[in-house]
Amino acid sequence: MKKFAVRLWGKLPRFVRKALRGVFLALPKGLQMRLARPSYWRFGLLVSDYYRRHPLLARPYREELKILRRLYRRDPNDPALYEDSPMLVFPYAFCGAYRAMDIPVLRGENGLPYVTHQGKRLYFPASWSEDALRAWYRSLCVEQDPESPHRYLTPELQDARFEVFIDAGSAEGLLALEMADRVERVVLIECDPLWLPALRATFAPWKDKVTIIEKKLSDTDSEDSVTLNTLAREMKIKNALLKMDIEGFEARAIAGAGALGEYASAVLCCAYHRAGDARELPAALARLGYRCGFSRGYMLFAHPPAWLPKPEPPYFRKGLIRALK
16 A cells, blocks of 8 residues: 555656645644654665665764664664654754653643743644644754754853844744843744744743744745845844744845845854755855854754755755854
8 A cells, every 4th residue: 555655646746746745734733743754764764775775975974873773673662762752853862861851731821832941931833732742842852952963052152142133934932932031132033824823922021022023034025025134224133143944945045145244143054954055055154254163963854845855865964054253
């Protein structure tokens, strides 16, 4: 049955496959996770098999491939293996520390579910189940582990002083919530309506200093998009910390930000959405006067959005670029 389904999928026109992926992305997050899990495992097997057949290419990824082999042994006594384990995205042993993480889920007066993060309420969409919320929040904590390739803040950045925090692709707004008391203003850029009620609830205590931009970040200004240069000019932004996790549109956002170095003192930019991002984005930021470095380790981008191509070798990708003036 599975082989038949795979053959059928391959025969569908490209626009039909793209439409079906769009339907999948519109499903509740918990259902997405349950449906996608088998494809994640198949992807991990594909990666392991590819490097088994190309041992010279596997040398830089020995630690990560060892973790993948550990995953597929499925030892029930292995502390790093648990339902919704993020080890297939972050192939490192530190993920095991989050297996027994207690995540109480409560509901606010507004009816939205939330967890308490660093003493503050972090709200989520009303449609999410508690299990889906716990899995998402656990993955956020894994992402921001000091050993994670997706870790945003280094000790140097934590000690630095910024006037504005710009969160492009804010989703639930975890990092903005951590920064809310440390900066004068917070700018959230999020075009997905799923997140907007939760963001308004989370940042209600800081409503006088938080602005939510309900557009996508891009290289042009339109009814549904905005450039960084326009935002900085209209909001008189300076000495900003900019974070970008915008699902493959990072290059376009930088292309529309020729004056970025005048108002952003530091940039935290995802580098794994597209295969060439780890090469092209640092070069673009360097031309704007930034010193660029990568976060430690590698990620596996196992399940890209419908508008991005399927992952191709080398499969392992750098997680973040940290660019400083």
